[in-house]
Amino acid sequence: MRMQFLNVSHIISMKHDVFKENKDLAGKNKKALSDAGVFSVNIMGAIGSGKTTMIEEAIKALKDKYKIAVIAGDVIADMDASRFIRHGVTTIPANTGKECHLDAHLVNHSLKGINLKEYDILFIENVGNLICPTDFDLGEDMKIVIVSVSEGDDIILKHPVIFKTSDLAVINKIDIADAVGVDPATMVRDIAFLNPKLPVLLTSKKDKATVDSWISVIEKGILSKKKQ
Structure with a gap:
């Protein structure tokens, strides 16, 4: 018995434009943060990449000079949020x-x-x-x-879009x-291939010089915002 499969296409009318609504709200967020003079950073990466640790390093270095808030994004857990709270900074689990x-x-x-006017920097740790x-x-x-590198x-090269838009x-x-048998230079070359203008930092929590470079980028952003 021969089976026949029908290829049927359905056109669904979406009256609710999710991306447009997000863009409009993002504009409102940007204005609110800008009006308050808050430098905001959206930190993205896979689980285990070290996002939380790098934010912690910046918090430890800068919390005595600047007022810091963190939005800790996660699917359901608040483990990362609890790590930020231990550093004494305002933390909002999302x-x-x-x-x-x-x-x-x-x-x-x-x-x-x-109250945004009470802060200098907002770290947003994405999912x-x-x-x-x-x-x-x-x-x-x-x-x-x-x-x-792990x-x-x-x-x-498996995730080109995020490197083209960061x-x-x-x-x-x-x-x-x-x-782990990985050459960081290969990763740097791949980033340059996707986005030649994208700055790249190589970091390790165990190497103070690389952590200082990371912290310097964040502080430059804060100071640049204050001049606007």
């Missing part, structure tokens, strides 16, 4: 439920819980993912993507590159 990214609405809702966050602007000043030296790329955990 659980997305089943969504693999933060959006402008969730950030907008999170911002309503604080651990290298694909979904690229479609959703949050109203941030700077998009940073962090990848770890993800393999082909991770860059303002800074960080290749993290370079101290274990030999152990």
Whole structure:
């Protein structure tokens, strides 16, 4: 008996434009943050890339000089949020439920819980993912993507969009590159291939000089915002 399969296409009318609504809300977030003089950073990367650790390093170095707030995005857990709270900074857990990214609405809702004029910098730790966050602007000043050498030296070319739309790329955990058989230089070349203008930092928590370079980028952003 021969089976026949019908290829049927359905056109679904979407009266609700999710991306337009997100863009509009992102614009409102950006204005609110700008009016308050807050430098905002959207930090993206896969689970295990070291996003939380790098934010912690910046907090430890800068919290005595600047007022810091963090939006800690996660699907359901608040473990990362608890790490930031231990450093004594204002932390807002932002659980997305089943969504693999933060959006402008969730950030907008999170911002309503604080007085922005009391802060100098807002770290937004996005959900651990290298694909979904690229479609959703949050109203941030700077998009940073962090990848770890433990993800393999082909991770860059597998996720081209995030490297084409970010303002800074960080290749993290370079101290274990030999152990995992990855050449960070290959990752740097792949980033340059996708986006020749994208600045790249190589970092390791165990190398103070590389951590200082990371902190310097964040502080330059804060100071630049204050001059506007």
